[in-house]
Amino acid sequence: MKYYAIIVGGGSGSRMQSETPKQFMLLNGKPILMHTIEAFYYSDLKPEIILVLNIDYHIFWENLCIKYKFSVPHTLVKGGLQRFNSVKNGINLIKGKAIIAIHDAVRPLPSNKLITRSFIAAEATGNAIAALKSKDSVRQQNGNLSKSLNRDQIYLVQTPQTFKSEILSKAYKQDYRNEFTDDASVVERMGISINIIEGESQNIKITFPEDILLAEFLLNRNK
Template sequence: MKDYAIIVAGGSGNRMQTETPKQFLLLKNLPVLMHTIKAFAQSDTQPKILLVLGKDQQDSWAHLCEEFNFDIPHEIIDGGKERFHSVKNAIQTIEGDGFVAIHDAVRPLVSKSLIDNCFKAAKVQGNVIAAIPSSDSVRISRDQKTSALKRDEVYLVQTPQTFNINVIKEAYNQDFANHFTDDASVVESIGYGINIIEGERENLKITYPIDLELAELLLKNSECKKEL
């Protein structure tokens, strides 16, 4: 039995209004992706880290690792056309039994405790995804009409999403479909139920410029608390 972490880093900088891929932007003087990898490397679980990067970004990453003296062990996997194909490429390199956590590279504030709790819960329940209850009112739009949903029944899905390796391999043997928005939807489509573990509000996904600013503030606050 072995534990793995697949960190998916195929995003561009389009919505960040920058040519630099989101995962390479600086967050407190360190590329976002390095914060993410450090969280998994410092967890008690100590998974083997598989980093999925587009071929066109791998040279840039190598230069960043040299520039920042970043030497945490990780294996580079070629990214695919869609996120689905990127994850599939990484899964196909895994042999034997165990569990794998799949995580967005641009969620750099994931805590070590959330990573460990996801692995622990998955080993009991077979799979688990991090998610937080919605704090906003929610509406759904269909056929140009909107209707309210019960807020206490709505969860906002995060990563890590952690699965038994044999199950996730089975799920990714199927063909890609447009409704696969995350790994849980891929696994659910072959008949497995999905379990939820409470995520963290701080575990935000950096998509827009304001997200990077917020992440910077959260990191500063965290460092201040440690000093106290």
């Protein structure tokens, strides 16, 4: 079986209070995106890597690769208007049966264990979505009213989200809908049940400036 990782990098730097898109900001001396790609490339199953970026940043990325002597093999693909379209562009490059993991460019710390479990679980069941059970009490707001939800039934979804290629390809032939917030929601729309696997607390998504500090701490601790 062939394995692929589609790394989706479409974020901006707005919530980081920076003009630089988050995936290009430095983490331990090199761009976050490079850490993310390396996590998959050096994992046990060594998936082929497809990187989806806004076309405006292709040359910028290529120059970063030269500057930081980054030589991990990957295929660079043009991003779309929505994340949905970006993922679809990546999927369209893959021919034949495979297991495909979709991962956020700004989640640089997935462990080898999580990546491997994702591929193996998806190969066995059709899909595998990394998620963490909520540790906090949660409430649902509806207008001016809110109600408590059972936190034991609430999961915080992460990436990778991993699928058999035939499922993913069919799902992404659908027209885009606003409710498609991640790949699981696209696949679920076809009536396919989603399988959750345990995610990791260290598999953080870098969104705010303080997330960089936490990622540096976790990265150095892991080393």
